[in-house]
Amino acid sequence: MKNLLLMRAPLKYIQGADALKHFYENIKDFGDNFLFICSNSAYKSTHDLIEESFKDSKTKRIYKVFGGISSTGEIEKMRKIVRDEKIDVVVGVGGGSAIDTSKATAYYEHKRIAIIPTVCATDAPCTGLSVIYNDDHSFNTYLFYPNNPDFVLVDSNVIANAPTKFLVAGMGDALGTYFEARACYKTSSLSLENGGISLSAMALCELCYKTLIKCGKEALISCENHLVTPELDAIIEANTYLSGVGADNGGLCVSHSFYNGVTSLGKKTAMHGACVAYGTLVQLVLENGCKEEFNKVRDFMHSVGLPLTLEEVGITKEDVHQVAVASCVPGESIHNLSGDVSVKELEQAILLVDALDHDYLNNK
Numbered sequence: 001m002k003n004l005l006l007m008r009a010p011l012k013y014i015q016g017a018d019a020l021k022h023f024y025e026n027i028k029d030f031g032d033n034f035l036f037i038c039s040n041s042a043y044k045s046t047h048d049l050i051e052e053s054f055k056d057s058k059t060k061r062i063y064k065v066f067g068g069i070s071s072t073g074e075i076e077k078m079r080k081i082v083r084d085e086k087i088d089v090v091v092g093v094g095g096g097s098a099i100d101t102s103k104a105t106a107y108y109e110h111k112r113i114a115i116i117p118t119v120c121a122t123d124a125p126c127t128g129l130s131v132i133y134n135d136d137h138s139f140n141t142y143l144f145y146p147n148n149p150d151f152v153l154v155d156s157n158v159i160a161n162a163p164t165k166f167l168v169a170g171m172g173d174a175l176g177t178y179f180e181a182r183a184c185y186k187t188s189s190l191s192l193e194n195g196g197i198s199l200s201a202m203a204l205c206e207l208c209y210k211t212l213i214k215c216g217k218e219a220l221i222s223c224e225n226h227l228v229t230p231e232l233d234a235i236i237e238a239n240t241y242l243s244g245v246g247a248d249n250g251g252l253c254v255s256h257s258f259y260n261g262v263t264s265l266g267k268k269t270a271m272h273g274a275c276v277a278y279g280t281l282v283q284l285v286l287e288n289g290c291k292e293e294f295n296k297v298r299d300f301m302h303s304v305g306l307p308l309t310l311e312e313v314g315i316t317k318e319d320v321h322q323v324a325v326a327s328c329v330p331g332e333s334i335h336n337l338s339g340d341v342s343v344k345e346l347e348q349a350i351l352l353v354d355a356l357d358h359d360y361l362n363n364k
């Protein structure tokens with residue numbers, strides 16, 4: 001579909017304080033039997049509010065607390081519940097793993113899918129794909145769906161009471177969105193959903209970046225104090241909708257390849273979004289663009305506590321070669337960059353960002 005523009009998004013998106021109280025009224029046409037696949041903390045923070053939205057309804061609700069990753073084994077378990085209990089609607093409640101498991105379960109069983117993110121750490125809620133793992137936690141595949149989720153609902157009160165590290169990581173994931181899409185657009189690369197990149201997608205991505213710069217710091221302070229402010233709501237929307245729909249329709253580039261390279265080390269590192277943010281600085285160095293842009297992105301990252309050095313990412317200088325090799329394997333999104341990039345060039349860019357940032361921090 002290289003020449004055809006493509007825009008995909010969730011069918012319906014609702015966000016705000018106390019949004020959960022309106023969950024059922026928004027999906028009552030989907031069916032009567034619901035399976036909620038929840039992370040442990042998500043179950044605690046949302047169960048009572050979800051139940052309140054169902055009061056007086058004649059529906060069946062089954063809650064499964066899900067402790068694992070989005071693996072083939074977990075998905076099989078959930079599919080069996082859907083069949084045995086004649087479920088009409090699968091609802092993913094939690095972070096990336098619960099959401100990805102729910103999306104896959106609904107897709108295989110041909111059921112409607114609703115998503116209630118309880119953290120804003122990744123693009124998972126709004127995208128039309130899942131990351132699937134093997135039961136031993138190793139990466140299995142990306143599972144692409146014909147459509148994005150039917151319904152996404154974010155309750156800002158829940159996000160304001162979630163640990164701030166998730167909001168920060170989500171801002172890191174969202175930070176890559178505009179720059180990765182811009183790089184893809186320049187080379188007429190395909191979006192994450194294999195379509196041509198539209199002006200609409202670029203507008204969402206650009207707004208995502210501008211919103212981070214404008215509201216990121218205040219949103220973080222709001223979250224630290226459990227306050228739902230206009231700035232926090234703006235960042236919830238940027239992290240969840242603008243970044244998710246933006247990346248889906250805008251495409252990925254160096255930032256996400258850098259993250260995939262970091263995961264190849266198999267060790268505990270900073271969260272997905274934090275690595276993506278560092279990878280964005282690497283991309284800006286490789287693009288050799290204007291210094292003001294690099295400085296603006298770095299100032300933002302510093303202001304919200306995103307990692308500026310390799311140490312903060314959780315890797316060493318000795319790891320950089322392996323990260324660069326893994327980031328550049330065929331099929332990686334890094335090859336969407338104009339002029340492409342070699343392992344050696346990437347390795348040097350990763351090290352240069354670390355050196356520049358040490359200098360920056362020393363002069364603070």
Ligand SMILES: [Zn+2]
Pocket residue numbers: 122123173256272276
């Ligand atoms: Zn991401």
